[in-house]
Structure formats: structure tokens, C-alpha cells
Amino acid sequence: MLKAIVLLSCVAAALADCGKPAVDPVNTFIVGGDAAMPGSWPWQVGIRKNYLVGQGGYHMCGATLIDNQWIVSAAHCFYRWKRLSDYTITLGSHDRDEVDSTQVNAKLGGIFVHEDYNSMTLDNDIAMLKLETPIDFNDAISEACVATSDYPADTMCVVTGWGDQEAAIDNAELQQVYVPIIDTKVCNRPSWYNGEITDNMFCAGYSSGGMDSCQGDSGGPFVCKNSAGAWELTGVVSWGYGCADPLNPGVYTRVTQYNDWISGIKRNN
Structure with a gap:
């Protein structure tokens, strides 16, 4: 019984550590984002x-x-x-x-x-x-924690990645951008995505555009901070029309469905 209690305590401690980087992210507002602090999104x-031929890759x-x-x-x-x-x-x-x-x-x-x-x-x-x-x-x-419940619209969350920044010269450092979750009913309006957002997706960004994930960010993390201060994987960078365009925010796979x-x-x- 003592072994079981010790084991459960160790498991709880391990779970408690997920989503808490050793280096705190810099809270600045990847297109429209900023370079992350090294180690802040571990x-x-x-x-x-x-x-196919030779060493290396892209x-x-x-x-x-x-x-x-x-x-x-x-x-x-x-x-x-x-x-x-x-x-x-x-x-x-x-x-x-x-x-x-x-x-x-x-x-x-x-x-x-x-x-x-x-x-x-x-x-x-x-x-x-x-x-x-x-x-x-x-x-x-x-590791990041994995979200088990959805965050409401207007929650500010973070996307990170090395994707296209739509700038003359892309910064090779890891980029971060803070964006709000958008209500799916809004995102499915005819002038937005016209019903293409399924229950397995959600949108995040701004109606005016300017801040977004882009090509090369695909598959990367969309994380939100929970009440315990840990970052949870809430979305997976999936798709969108253009990058940071008005009324076409980023679309993310809704992790809680999976x-x-x-x-x-x-x-x-």
C-alpha cells in the first residue's frame, strides 16, 4: 500500500510539471509576432x-x-x-x-x-x-499538458513556430504570437469561413488580420494557460486562407475532440 501511495505521488508530481517551462515566455504580442525567449516553449x-541525396534537410x-x-x-x-x-x-x-x-x-x-x-x-x-x-x-x-476542456472565446493563447513570417527576411528564431480564440459561430459567417469550421476545429486571431500562423507552422502548438499556470495544448496549427488576412484567421484542430x-x-x- 505504501508503494502505491509513493507511486501515485510521483505520477501526480510528474503531471504537475507539464506545461511549465523553466524559462518564462516574454509576454509580447509567425506573422505579426516576436522572437521567443530561448527555452520558453520547451x-x-x-x-x-x-x-533525398546528401546530408541535411529542411x-x-x-x-x-x-x-x-x-x-x-x-x-x-x-x-x-x-x-x-x-x-x-x-x-x-x-x-x-x-x-x-x-x-x-x-x-x-x-x-x-x-x-x-x-x-x-x-x-x-x-x-x-x-x-x-x-x-x-x-x-x-x-512536455506540454494536453487540454481536456475547451477554453472560451476571447481567451488569449499562444502559437509558436518557425513558419513563413511574410517579411522580406524571415527570422530563423522561434516565433510566438498571442491571439484570442474566436467563437465558431463568428468564424462560420458567410464573410469569414462560410460554414467550413467543423466541431473538430476552432479559429483564433483578429478580424482585422495582422497576427497569425502561416506555412511552416503547420502541426505546431496552440497553447493556453490554465488556472494552475500550466500551458495546455489546445490546438494544432491546421489551415487558413492566406496568412494574417482580414476575416480569415488561423484554423486549428480542436485537441479536446481527440x-x-x-x-x-x-x-x-
Whole structure:
């Protein structure tokens, strides 16, 4: 009985640590965003597609570390390309174009695209990635919590990634942008997305545009801070018309719709 109590206490402590970076994010208001503080989003994962010939590769998508061996990303990043050796996973990285001192490169052990993913509508745009071997956590690498309940409209949350910034020169450092969740009824108005936002999605951003995720951010984290001060993975960067355009905010996969699916993939693989 004592062993059980100790074990439960250790599990509770581990869960309590998710979503709490060793480095606090800089609260500044990726298009329209700012460079993040190194180490402030330690669950940010980079997915690099390896060159067919020669060494190296290029940044393709983002993802979110949710425990020491599992990552959440977008189905549209992988549904056509599932050969594990095609990818290098970067953890603890800050500069997209350099190998940071905190960076760890990892191999994939499995790619699991949602079985009901629709490449036309981007419904069920979620995938789970399994690392070949578990990763050790440190100040630069740790997991986000996974949201189990939705946040209301107007909640300010954060998107991070190395995607297109629609600037003359993109900053290779990890970018962050704070955006509010938008009520789905608003986002489905005829002048917005005209009913294309399903129950498995939500929108976030501003009606006037200016701040948004973009190409290259796909699969990356949309996180909201809960009442305990921990950041929860609430959305996965999915799609949108243009980047930071008026009435076309970013669209994200609603993670709470997939809690059972995520648990099932982890349990059975």
C-alpha cells in the first residue's frame, strides 16, 4: 500500500510539471509576432524532411511534445509521406537554421495519422508521432499538458513556430504570437469561413488580420494557460486562407475532440 501511495505521488508530481517551462515566455504580442525567449516553449518540436541525396534537410512542420516519447502534429504533414527515415525530429531547438547547444535530434519510431482525416476539408487534421527512443527532459526540453476542456472565446493563447513570417527576411528564431480564440459561430459567417469550421476545429486571431500562423507552422502548438499556470495544448496549427488576412484567421484542430484517440494511440503502440 505504501508503494502505491509513493507511486501515485510521483505520477501526480510528474503531471504537475507539464506545461511549465523553466524559462518564462516574454509576454509580447509567425506573422505579426516576436522572437521567443530561448527555452520558453520547451515542448516545441521541429520536423525536418531529409534531403533525398546528401546530408541535411529542411524545416517542414512543427509539433508538440506531450510526453517523453510522443508528439502531436497535423495529419496533413504526413498523410502522403510516412517513411520514418525521411524525417529528423528536433527538440530543444531555437534557431531553425543552426544546431543550438540545447538541441537534440531524434528519429521517428512511428507515424499515426488520424484514420478519418479528410485531405479536402482538413477535418480530423491530427497525427501522433512516436520517437524511436524516449527523450530525457531538461530545462530546454519538456512536455506540454494536453487540454481536456475547451477554453472560451476571447481567451488569449499562444502559437509558436518557425513558419513563413511574410517579411522580406524571415527570422530563423522561434516565433510566438498571442491571439484570442474566436467563437465558431463568428468564424462560420458567410464573410469569414462560410460554414467550413467543423466541431473538430476552432479559429483564433483578429478580424482585422495582422497576427497569425502561416506555412511552416503547420502541426505546431496552440497553447493556453490554465488556472494552475500550466500551458495546455489546445490546438494544432491546421489551415487558413492566406496568412494574417482580414476575416480569415488561423484554423486549428480542436485537441479536446481527440483526448480518447490520443490515449488509444499511446496505449496500443
